[in-house]
Amino acid sequence: MHYRLLGRSGLRVSELCLGTMTFGTEWGWGADKQESYRLFETFGKAGGNFLDTANRYTEGTSERFLGEFIEADRDHWVLATKYTLKDRNGDLNFAGNHRKNLFRSVQESLKRLKTDYIDLLWVHMWDATTPVEEVMRGLDDLVSRGMVHYVGISDTPAWIVSQANTIADFRGWSPFVALQIEYSLIQRTPERDLLPMARALDLAVTPWGAIAGGALTGKYLRGENGRVPTHSIRRNDKSMTIAQEVVNVAQELGVTPAQVAINWTRQRDQVMVPIVGARTTQQLLDSLGCLEFSIPPEYLGRLQEVSKIELGFPHDFLRSDGVKDVTFGGLYNQLHNHRS
Known part of the structure; x- marks a missing residue:
């Protein structure tokens, strides 16, 4: 495992990030505590130090598991979590980007994670209600208090991210250092504005969905069922054509389709740290195999052509x-x- 600087910061993170939305069985398809620990241990032994969770993942279980797993060597791990999504039904202030929910959510995450600080706090998604200045000032206050080290933003239009960092720079507040977005061979629309913006503002990109919910592994070509509905963009005719080319490239290179799909995101011309998630240790080991090779230019060209937008x-x-x-x-x- 090699390491990258996280955008416009000096923070060193592993070239893959372990997504822990699968830690816990509350949503009906995750890993129990024992398997979650095996996933965590496997990632650590491979050299990974970057962990991603959120306040709502498996109703808080993901954070609780991670809190126990990292407790023995907390300072080694780069721990990222998120706020925004509601964690109490029927109460409007238990969701959103506003200051009240920000501080409440972070304090509760700190308790579940059994830590005094969060290395990277993500705004989980934009709520289209809270003023940008309120969000950036609130995040900066958390950084000033030592509760958070760095801030990032996820699933938000490019113009809002640009506005937010411009304001932060002007005010001397902590800017976003990273951007989390869906990005894969099936979902390349971030290339229109989000990725050029990230490059211009020196934001590291942590793409989620690199294998498109399993679609790029070829499982739907084989007739397997999954959590992705048949009407999804991940299962339309174009997506199946892309998935078939990924399978073809993988066979010719002697690797797996998942490894090809992940490496395609890694081999962009800007800092990309894909988030890899898994429900089993075998799935994670497969993803980690992407570190053992690079896709040659001629194969990249084929993948670019079949997936162009x-x-x-x-x-x-x-x-x-x-x-x-x-x-x-x-x-x-x-x-x-x-x-x-």
């Missing part, structure tokens, strides 16, 4: 022959190709 307006418009020739002389196209 339209960037949409204004990107496609600005790259069109008419615009680039008479307005920019090809400058926009050159810059975009350089960045991507």
